[in-house]
Amino acid sequence: MDAVKIRQLFPILDQEVNGEPLVYLDSAATSQKPLQVIEAMEHYYKWNNSNVHRGVHTLGNRATDLYEGARDKVKSFIGAESAKEIIFTRGTTTAINTVAYGYARQRLKPGDEIVITPMEHHSNIIPWQQAAKATGATLKYIPLQPDGTISIEDVRATVTNQTKIVAMMHVSNVLGTVNPIKEVTQIAHENGAIILVDGAQGVPHMKVDVRDLDCDFYAFSGHKMCGPTGIGVLYGKKEILEQTEPVEFGGEMIDFVDLYDSTWKELPWKFEGGTPIIAGAIGLGAAIDFLTEIGLDAITEHENKLVAYAQEQLSTIDGVTIYGPTKRAGLVTFNLNDVHPHDTATVLDAEGIAVRAGHHCAQPLMKWLDVTATARASFYLYNTEEDVDRLVGGLKKAKEYFGDVF
């Protein structure tokens, strides 16, 4: 895989920021989009824009084919059995909330347990807090190991036969921890629980096969995998989706509507009330084509090399603390001495380097790390070792700049 060549396919990366060539190290927040994704959406709006599933006219047919074609691409991409198991949502957050409202709240009772981890993104904590409050179920946490991983023993100790739902991120957006989803799924199933996987940081960076994982739900976002914002996916096993109630009611999702009662369309459409995110789905389909052509394994390997290099280089700077396990996905979360990460990020920005600074929508994890905020550099297929070198150079300057303060 040639990252330098791939980089040229992303028009946005070819610019100067604050007088320096842009180094984009914030793909865990949102990835950049290759030209072919932008063009696929533009082409749809220029030539095929129409509402879907209302078929009489030609444009309507084209739009429907493109929209449902994108669903097929998602199905193959994550190894689902059927396209009926692919629900288009606004993003990971909406996908998780669909499960929390449409599945969890319908069946949880006092005494039931929901099991999550302290490393979760807010979007995989708050829906469960709310579901627990509404139903009287108990929210439990699998503790973290000192290096920010979870142990299978702890999973076994936390998940009981009272547990109905386990919700866990595939890859941590802060620590880079890759969770042992397959093993956790097995433990959940042994206890009669279902598992939802927050795959927002998983699917963009590694080959995911939902049937191999055997998870019941898998949620992810298009915009973190070279696709547009506003589109995401909820995968669910067919029999479990059939037990899940729709959470948005209105047009598009109905079968028959009477004055006092209505029935729903079959899967997947019963979850897609209103005019769907047509251009978004088409953009996501184009992103899947793009990623598939390069190959997810090649992307993972590239990111592994980069993150190893980044860890090695960052640890040469005195005063840098790196959070999370050594073996990690393609991101590094760190702090520089007593310099607040906001200040670090501002100095880096002045050098044309974009990193994230803050709590990364993971306040419980920040508390666990005993920091208020951190800086994070996250990598994707278009990043190079030179980007890491620029980051290291920028951090050295930040240290120099704030050096006389501390």
Add this chain to the structure above:
Amino acid sequence: MSFDNLDTLYRQVIMDHYKNPRNRGSLTDESVTIDMNNPTCGDRIQIHLHVEDDIVQEAKFEGEGCSISLSSASMMTQAIKGKTVEQAMQMSQIFSDMMLGKDVDEMDIDLGDIQALQGVAKFPARIKCATLAWKAMEKGVDNQSE
């Protein structure tokens, strides 16, 4: 971008307030405490105010945050101490205007060290850091005047 541009943000006086915060601590009796956080970054600030006879008798702050939010809190407490509630509110308004990049008229009120934060206006991502303490102060003065 050279460091010259950064220097417009991180003026020496700001760094001094960050390193040696004035009025850091808490107040006990007859004071009002306002917690304010910046949910996008996790910065938290606590402002303690004691207002009597329409005058800010005492102002202190605690909290965690970046250089801009903490130095701004330090400067704010220093600036409003001994001022009338009306003057404090007026300063807060001037500060808001300053963050919007407006030319502020210093005729009425001496801004002192606060002037150093003018450069923040050029860094949109950091404006919220600078205004956090002022927003907390406004809320506190409102509470205590009622």
